[in-house]
Amino acid sequence: MPLLLHIFYGSDSSQVYELQRHITHLQQAGGPLEKFYTKLQGIWRKIDFRRPNAMKCSPDIQQYNQLVQEDRAYTFLDRLDDRLDNIRSDVLQMQPFLSVEQAYAHVRREALPQAVMTIGDLGPVSSAVLASKCLTLGPANSSSIGSSSGSRKNHATSKSRAATNTM
Helix, strand or coil, X not given: CCHHHHHHHCCHHHHHHXXXXXXXXXXXXXXCHHHHHHHHHXXXXXXXXXXXXXXXXXXXXXXXXXXXXXXXXXXXHHCCCHHHHHHHHHHHHCCCCCCHHHHHHHHHHHHHHHHHHHHHCCCCXXXXXXXXXXXXXXHHHHHHHHHHHHHHHHHHHHHHHHHHHHC
8 A cells, every 4th residue: 555545544453443442432322223233333344344354264263253243242232221221131141142133133122112112101192202202213113103103092082082972
């Protein structure tokens, strides 16, 4: 690499360092789980590109990849919101330990019912409140929550109509 390009882009080591720093400071911070996980995956891909595995022996490569997946699962779980502590504890107790993809799938599967129950506990909610709750769950989940809320609203409307008709 010519010296000028090397100075402009930096070395792979400095780029990996910056990417690792970004991961260190990354938190879910109440945002959508999907967006948080996608950010992590993107950073990990950049790191993998800059630090390819040079091993030749298949068993060693497999063991190394398993350790990398385990470390990434720990990182993912560590940076989740505190409201997901119970789910995080469940994942940490699973044997064999899950890959980061499996951990994400488990957390996502378990977090959705938890979020829906939280919204359901609010009783009748305004569309603004429901929209804000859906924003924190992520767009993939908002349609199922919206339809659940809509059916609850339709049920409440039909109950009030029935009460009016019996009077």
